[in-house]
Amino acid sequence: MSTQLEALPHRHVLTLPAMPAAVRTARQTAEQALAEWGINPRHPAIGPALLILSELVTNSVRHAAILSPQLTVIYAAGEDTLAFAVHDRHPHQPALYATVTDAASGGLATVMELTLGLGGTAVVRGDADGRGKSIWITLPL
Template sequence: MSTQLETLPYRHVLTLPTMPSAVRTARETAEQALAEWGVSPRHPTIGPALLILSELVTNSVRHAAVLSPQVTVIYAAGEECLAFAVHDRHPYQPLLHAPATAAGTGTGGLGTVMELTLGLGGTAVVRRDADGRGKSIWITLPL
């Protein structure tokens, strides 16, 4: 997918405490932003995208809260593309693995994220903060 994220016309940024309630708030904010941007909630990408987003925020809550009191979600969209990033200030850089195999040997969490992302024809990238003390996981999906 060659879409330049900077060219997407719609953007929203949300910063929340790294607490379990962040998962629901991030998902509800995504639903509201998409509705405002004219993206139908019945579009076949939206259900999986919300699940991916929920999983990434859950990972930040579970694994990064000790070093990252806040999690930031960046939402972006255009006519043919939906993108979002989940950012925390924990230095661990997760490896984005291939999707679960047919034998069901996936790793859960990020394995599920990758299976859904790749199944939709999307991309996933981990971007390290300039100071190396945090990261963002960017997901880009076609609409």
């Protein structure tokens, strides 16, 4: 994780079964964490951020569950930054920035369009053993 993300004072980690209900739980947990951290739910980045999170969890459930029976969501925030990651144990690492021009990418294209539109960044970080990855999204607040 980058120094910037390590410096964020607020953090929450949630591990869920890779089942469709994980999408709702991840989103509700994000809403609760943001409220606890004093982040205005009406901030213009929050609606898109929740959609991005939902898409990433949906992708893990749809595409990684066969190799990854659970997924982990990491939430982090600071005064002017919101970050979150979705981690699973499937080895495929999508080329996020290639999805911007590839309409067939579905949910990841939406993730990237929203992330870039908000001035954010997206990074795929592989696990040390090569058998999993995290997709990190960082957005300005």
